[in-house]
Amino acid sequence: MAPNRVILVTGANSGIGYDTSYALAAASANNHVIMGxxxxxxGTKALEExxxxxxxxxxxxxxLDVSTDESIASAVEKITADHGVLDVLVNNAGIIFPRAESRRAALAETMNVNAFGPLLLAEALLPLLKKSEDPRIINVSSGLGSISERLVPDQFGSDITAENYRMSKAAMNMATACLYxxxxxWGVKVxxxxxxxxxxxxSGEEDRENRVKQGAESSETSAVGILExxxxxxxxxxGTFIQRRGGRYDW
Structure with a gap:
């Protein structure tokens, strides 16, 4: 029996993508989750788990490597052959600390993975999404990409510089607006x-403990938000920039 809803989650082998893949697969027998x-x-280890x-x-x-056109094309070809349709794209893959030797290279690499890749993947998948009765695109961004929030001093996260990450997520937000x-x-929701x-x-395995001490929650809470x-x-x-638990950010 063919699934009623085919979902692609990128960056699915760990963290938010991993928990989201499980949450979506567990939510309904009609869901098939493709772990990109x-x-x-x-990926094989994560799938087996x-x-x-x-x-x-x-x-x-x-x-699937969203930073290369060849990988995107190959992935789209595979989904087309296997399913012939895509109902939901969860653009989750991303980086924060690129392995680059210069500041310019770091900016370029972060933009390529966090902003260019998700847009190009979504555009390549539009023909498959158009075949869905309920097409959806969810771009996993960050409050650090909100320009409005960046201009508010003395709040949680305001001391984080991370220009490459902030700029890439702001660019992803514009990609969301453009895609929508x-x-x-024709009915897609973004x-x-x-x-x-x-x-x-x-931000690295060694930073996990620091995040916990600073009040970070389980990424399963993110998965719940995406499932909703x-x-x-x-x-x-x-067409807006939303958070978990009913929240919303200004762009």
Missing amino acids: CRSLTK LQARKPAGTLSLLE MNNRA WSFCPGYVVTNL IVEGKRDAEV
Whole structure:
């Protein structure tokens, strides 16, 4: 029996992508989650772990590096051959500390992964999304990408510089606005979503303990927020920059 909803989650081998893949697969026997992973080795391990938890729905693995056009094209070809449709794209893959030798290179690499890649992937998947009865794109952004929030002093996170990350997420937010305005006529719903301050490996394994001490929550809470969007509970806020638990950011 074919699944009623095909979902692609990028950056799915750890953190928010990992927990989201499980939450979506567990939510319904009609859900099939494609775990997009840059590393097949890490992806295979993650897939086996999640399958061992016996979710109601199904999962599969897809090699996908959003920073290269060749990988995106290959992934789209694979999804087309296997499913012929895509219902939900969760653009989650991202970096915060690029391995670059210069500031310019760091800015360029972060933009490529966090902003250019998600936009190009979404655009490449539009033909498959157009075949869905309820197409959705969720761009996993960050409150650090809100220009409005950056101009508010003395609040949590205001001491974080991270220009490369902030700029890349602000650019992703513009990609969200463009994807929505350019394609809403045929019914696609698009959001930017801030997953909150949670414990992931985004800033390195060694930073996990620091995050916990600073009040970071489990990335399972982010997954709950994404599931709510997929299930239609935030449809009234389509085309906006939303947070977990009903919150919203100004752009």
